[in-house]
Amino acid sequence: MYELIQNVIRTLPMLLLTVLFIYMLRFKCYARLISVVFVGWGVLILFVHLYWWYAFNFAPTPEVQNEIALKDSGPSSAVYIIGWAYSLIFYFVLELAAILIKATRRIFKWA
DSSP states (O other): OHHHHHHHHHHHHHHHHHHHHHHHTTSOHHHHHHHHHHHHHHHHHHHHHHHHHHHHHTOSSHHHHHHHHHSOSHHHHHHHHHHHHHHHHHHHHHHHHHHHHHHHHHHHTOO
């Protein structure tokens, strides 16, 4: 159960950003870009800290807890510095997917 919850915490930021992107499709491209990148950056910061908090406080054994406590804070620090870039790359992937879906609908005349 411990690892399942860790994997859910790792996956939720991508799901939340995808939902935000789908909601923002009705707005202009620059509004989507700004909202997905900055909200995504904040969501990534939140979930990285949530992941490490959960991993430490709910570790199944004291050995696992000590192992987590001895790890450096690289992911927590990196998300502040490059979290926006990760969100930007994810935005471009979603934008490309949206363009491909629109093109496919036009080609095959789907609703």
